[in-house]
Structures are given as C-alpha cells and as structure tokens.
Amino acid sequence: MDTNLKAKGELSTQIATAIRDSIISGALPVDERLPSEAELCEKFRVSRPTVREALKRLAAQNLIRTLRGATGGAFVNRLSFEEAYRQQITTSTLLLSMNEVSFETACEARYALERACVALSAERRDADHLATMRAEIHRQSQPGLSDERFCDSDVAFHRALVDGAGNPVLSYQLAGAVEAMQPLMNMITFTARDRAQIIKMHTTIADAIEARDPAVADASLVDLSAYTIQLAHDVSASRRNKPEASV
Amino acid sequence: MDTNLKAKGELSTQIATAIRDSIISGALPVDERLPSEAELCEKFRVSRPTVREALKRLAAQNLIRTLRGATGGAFVNRLSFEEAYRQQITTSTLLLSMNEVSFETACEARYALERACVALSAERRDADHLATMRAEIHRQSQPGLSDERFCDSDVAFHRALVDGAGNPVLSYQLAGAVEAMQPLMNMITFTARDRAQIIKMHTTIADAIEARDPAVADASLVDLSAYTIQLAHDVSASRRNKPEASV
DNA sequence: GCATTTCAATTGTCTTACAATTAAATGTTT
DNA sequence: AAACATTTAATTGTAAGACAATTGAAATGC
Missing domain, CATH: 1.20.120.530 (GntR ligand-binding domain-like)
Structure with a gap:
C-alpha cells in the first residue's frame, strides 16, 4: 500500500483512493486483512476519524467489509456478481x-x-x-x-x-x-x-x-x-x- | 427525512440508509441542501463523527457533494451519465x-x-x-x-x-x-x-x-x-x- | 479433556476542541 | 457613493482521547 498521498483534496478522500488503488491493482488480494485502524493512522499520519471516514467510503462501494472483535478488522471483499x-x-x-x-x-x-x-x-x-x-x-x-x-x-x-x-x-x-x-x-x-x-x-x-x-x-x-x-x-x-x- | 432508525446494524449505516432512501424516493430533490452536520446529530441523536461516516458513505456513491464554508453543506447530487x-x-x-x-x-x-x-x-x-x-x-x-x-x-x-x-x-x-x-x-x-x-x-x-x-x-x-x-x-x-x- | 472465565485486540461511538474555508457583513478609503 | 479591505459567522475537515461493544483466543478451573 502506497502511503505517500498526493497533496490534493481531503485527507479521507486521498486515503480511500490510495487503498482502493491497492485493491484494484491486486496488491491487496481478496480476503486480505488491511492494517488495523490504529496502524493506518500511523502509516498515513492522520487521526482515527479520518481513517474511519476513508474506510466507510470503501465499505459503501463494497470494496471492504469490517468485522469487530479480536480477530476483526477490514478485509478486502470479493465483488460478487x-x-x-x-x-x-x-x-x-x-x-x-x-x-x-x-x-x-x-x-x-x-x-x-x-x-x-x-x-x-x-x-x-x-x-x-x-x-x-x-x-x-x-x-x-x-x-x-x-x-x-x-x-x-x-x-x-x-x-x-x-x-x-x-x-x-x-x-x-x-x-x-x-x-x-x-x-x-x-x-x-x-x-x-x-x-x-x-x-x-x-x-x-x-x-x-x-x-x-x-x-x-x-x-x-x-x-x-x-x-x-x-x-x-x-x-x-x-x-x-x-x-x-x-x- | 425519516429520523426513526431501524434497530439493526451500525448507526452510521442506518443513517446513511435513511438519507439514501430519502434521496431515492425523491423526498430530497436534486441540489437540495441537507441539514448541517450539527443538525443531523440532533435529529438522529448521534455524535458528529457518526454522522460524518454516514455522509462519507453517500459521498462515495456520488449521491451527495459537500462544500465547506459559510454557505457550505451537503447537497444532493444529480447522478449524471x-x-x-x-x-x-x-x-x-x-x-x-x-x-x-x-x-x-x-x-x-x-x-x-x-x-x-x-x-x-x-x-x-x-x-x-x-x-x-x-x-x-x-x-x-x-x-x-x-x-x-x-x-x-x-x-x-x-x-x-x-x-x-x-x-x-x-x-x-x-x-x-x-x-x-x-x-x-x-x-x-x-x-x-x-x-x-x-x-x-x-x-x-x-x-x-x-x-x-x-x-x-x-x-x-x-x-x-x-x-x-x-x-x-x-x-x-x-x-x-x-x-x-x-x- | 472439557467447559468456563478472563483477557486482549479491534471496531463503534461519544466528547471536545481547533483548523480551514467560504460568503456575507462590516468597516475603510478613495 | 463606490470600490476595496477586514472581520465575522457558519460550516466542514481534522485531531486527540476516552469508553463501550464485540469477539476470538488464551488462561483457568473442574
């Protein structure tokens, strides 16, 4: 995942785009677990609400699913027919x-x-x-x-x-x-x-x-x-x- | 806009669904301004980050656009071809x-x-x-x-x-x-x-x-x-x- | 060995605060 | 009076920290 954000637009948008690109390019394969929100905060040097807004964008497009709990997190979705x-x-x-x-x-x-x-x-x-x-x-x-x-x-x-x-x-x-x-x-x-x-x-x-x-x-x-x-x-x-x- | 949320799933999801339904049904016409985030917080009795996550979901689907500033806010998008x-x-x-x-x-x-x-x-x-x-x-x-x-x-x-x-x-x-x-x-x-x-x-x-x-x-x-x-x-x-x- | 409990990791939500942006209102100068 | 600069208010964007809810896994007890 590329953590170098283009200096354009809002942070949550940039982060969502960066992760989406990783998914589309195949760098993040289906069912792969994304880093936890805390880790993403460090990687992108932003706060947790910002990361969460980015993740919600991806969830709205069915690109990821999120699960709570100990082994939870955000996972890359297979886009089913x-x-x-x-x-x-x-x-x-x-x-x-x-x-x-x-x-x-x-x-x-x-x-x-x-x-x-x-x-x-x-x-x-x-x-x-x-x-x-x-x-x-x-x-x-x-x-x-x-x-x-x-x-x-x-x-x-x-x-x-x-x-x-x-x-x-x-x-x-x-x-x-x-x-x-x-x-x-x-x-x-x-x-x-x-x-x-x-x-x-x-x-x-x-x-x-x-x-x-x-x-x-x-x-x-x-x-x-x-x-x-x-x-x-x-x-x-x-x-x-x-x-x-x-x- | 219906502010009575079904008790199912996460709050941000429910709010996003409620607003989306209002848009699809035509209750919120194109270019209509949604209530400000603060007002939505009161309406749905939730915190601002939760409202924002809901709005980001809608923005990801191009259903709304958000503008900053005095006359800013979230507006219903016309889904163009x-x-x-x-x-x-x-x-x-x-x-x-x-x-x-x-x-x-x-x-x-x-x-x-x-x-x-x-x-x-x-x-x-x-x-x-x-x-x-x-x-x-x-x-x-x-x-x-x-x-x-x-x-x-x-x-x-x-x-x-x-x-x-x-x-x-x-x-x-x-x-x-x-x-x-x-x-x-x-x-x-x-x-x-x-x-x-x-x-x-x-x-x-x-x-x-x-x-x-x-x-x-x-x-x-x-x-x-x-x-x-x-x-x-x-x-x-x-x-x-x-x-x-x-x- | 099995059931129960505890625990730790993670996401979901809340609260508060401040920064950035924008348009309108206000003031100032020409 | 008009043009321009400044302030102000409203709104979204971001940050930080805290607590609740959930869930699997590990520790514990029997």
Whole structure:
C-alpha cells in the first residue's frame, strides 16, 4: 500500500483512493486483512476519524467489509456478481429517475440489450431456464394477480430468458436495464386484455427458446418491444386527454 | 427525512440508509441542501463523527457533494451519465478481475451488447460519429503507434459506434462492457499483421454505418468478434507452449 | 479433556476542541 | 457613493482521547 498521498483534496478522500488503488491493482488480494485502524493512522499520519471516514467510503462501494472483535478488522471483499447486480440496479434506477429518461429511450435500450441475449439463450438454455419461464407464464395467467406481482413475474421471466444465455457478464449487464425499468413499467397499469397479449407473446418466446429457434425468439421479442412502447403511447395519450384523472 | 432508525446494524449505516432512501424516493430533490452536520446529530441523536461516516458513505456513491464554508453543506447530487459511466467501468473492471471471467465470456458479452447497437447506429448516426470513427481508424493506421494507444483508439472507435445509436442508456450500459475489457485486451499484443486485419474490419464497419446498412455492419461486427476470440486463443496457446516466456 | 472465565485486540461511538474555508457583513478609503 | 479591505459567522475537515461493544483466543478451573 502506497502511503505517500498526493497533496490534493481531503485527507479521507486521498486515503480511500490510495487503498482502493491497492485493491484494484491486486496488491491487496481478496480476503486480505488491511492494517488495523490504529496502524493506518500511523502509516498515513492522520487521526482515527479520518481513517474511519476513508474506510466507510470503501465499505459503501463494497470494496471492504469490517468485522469487530479480536480477530476483526477490514478485509478486502470479493465483488460478487450478486453485489454488482444490486449496485447496477440502484445506479440505473437513480439515473433513470434523475435524468428524465423517456420511457421510449429506456425501453429501446432494454429490448435492444435483451435481443443480444436471445440468440445465445436459444442455443444454450437448459431445462431449468425453460421451466422458470413456463412457471412465470403460468403465474401471469392467474386471474387475481395484482399489478405489482404481474410486473415481478414479468421481470423474473425476462431474467430467466437472459440467464439462459449462460453468460454471467451479460446477466449482470442486463440486470440493471431490466430491473431499473420496473418502476416505469409499474406506471402502466395493465388491463386484462393487455395481460393476455403479453402472455401470448411470452409463450411465443418460450416456445421459440424451447425449439432452439433464435430467429423466431428474436422476432417475438421485437413484437413485444413494439407492443410495450405502443402501450406507453396509449397511456400517455389518454392522460393528456384526461389530465384531471392522472393523479 | 425519516429520523426513526431501524434497530439493526451500525448507526452510521442506518443513517446513511435513511438519507439514501430519502434521496431515492425523491423526498430530497436534486441540489437540495441537507441539514448541517450539527443538525443531523440532533435529529438522529448521534455524535458528529457518526454522522460524518454516514455522509462519507453517500459521498462515495456520488449521491451527495459537500462544500465547506459559510454557505457550505451537503447537497444532493444529480447522478449524471458521466458519473454513472465511471462507476460502471470500475465495477465492471473489478468484477472481471476478481472473478476470473474468461476472455471468451467477457468478449462474447461485449460483442453481443455491441451488436444490439449497430442496427440503431446505422439508422441514426450523424456525421460526427462517422467522422470520429474514420479519425480513429486513421490513427490506428499510423506506424509508430504504441500498443496502449492502439487499444485506446480501439475503445474510442467502438464508443463512437455505440454513441451513434443516440440512446444514452445504451451508451451507459456499453461503457462498462467495452472499457472494462481493455485490461484484458492489452494482454493481447497485436502484431502489425493483426492490426491490419482489425483496421480492415473497422473500415468495413464504418463503411456499413455510412451506407446505413445494418445487416453488413452486424455481419462485420460478428467477424471482428470471431477474430478477436481467435487471437486470444492463439495467444494463450503460444503461452502454453512457451510457459517460461510468459513472465 | 472439557467447559468456563478472563483477557486482549479491534471496531463503534461519544466528547471536545481547533483548523480551514467560504460568503456575507462590516468597516475603510478613495 | 463606490470600490476595496477586514472581520465575522457558519460550516466542514481534522485531531486527540476516552469508553463501550464485540469477539476470538488464551488462561483457568473442574
């Protein structure tokens, strides 16, 4: 670990950066224990609160975990795909909510990325992925299902579709796109008729995946994309006509 | 801001979570000033170092920025696409380096995602994107270019290709995939012959984008993907044959 | 040999104090 | 009166020391 800090910005920031660099460069391998806070104070010649603020920054990025007790301390975290998923979902969600991204733009991105997976998924999906997709379709067909549950199931369906590609990097990238869309999707209250349409398209996709037919799977995903955007248009149009009802 | 903390985990974590929830829910809008540290101490009934650790966590996620001075304080940050790019790149880089993702897997993901953009890019690219692509191809053709600069230019080329789709969400998603690959790409030392091949493929792609021909652009991207993976195979094979030279 | 207790190391939190920074208020000079 | 310099107040940044909480390991007792 390099204890020579660049003379720029606040101390806690500099220390956090120095440790982060050591982690990224591999100088501090996964599960390695960092020096205790007291030792870090000596190394960097700063007080303990300053060191702690630096460590909290790293903890917020899941780069380290801290344990109390005799054998406690700060340890380098392995950034798991699970944690990366979560981070990406929250980042994507904030990005969409803070930058007034239109539904069309987000939707286009989502389906474009998802189309990148279907060909691979049609080739490689195993029985589990297919079973999950069928199960979610069945869940979506149940009459009493709330809108929220329907959307959850929708996400699960597409997640299985993406995971079928068997590429964890792809799954990680898609997680943000798909899940961050959910709040926007929830704004569209599906009617029973809409649900029937969507379930039909899901079934077509599942059939194509089962038949290992990438072309049909891709085509039906394009249909679903167009239909979703059309739905959004209809909703926003009806809201413009009846603005008083759009509370 | 909800000052009722759930009795779980550490105080600084709870406070950070409470404030973060307020930001995500929109209760604290962008550029809103948070209460001063002293006020937060009173609200949450904790000491100032604890409040500060919580604020540092949020600062590490770019959720807030802090300014010193009379009118200083912590302000809610607008999460810009730029910052989201950077976060995603570091996350993706760590993910790839810590989880022993194979070059094939990462490469497959990257090109699959990129293929999702070319069709849109062929439709929508403007003169600037095309000019950037041409300029980078020209740069790549220069004889004395170092391997590192060549890779930089490669990234810039693909970045322009992706940006041509005119969808910031897509650009954001791709940034991580493309840039995180660079360290892996750097492991492959391109020979002059390899460079000529790659430049040829880049030219084919640029021509197709200029002609607004999605099918040809997609096909040449597939070629480039296959060639890159082949190169990686060759490199790893030659390393297996001469392990003593792979220091 | 096993269970219990004690202990020591470490992080979590609190208190108090002071330094650094910044903008506004105030005073001073032209 | 206006421009400039100074002071002041608010706020974050850093420091030092203390104590509490936690936890594994060592010492102790049976």
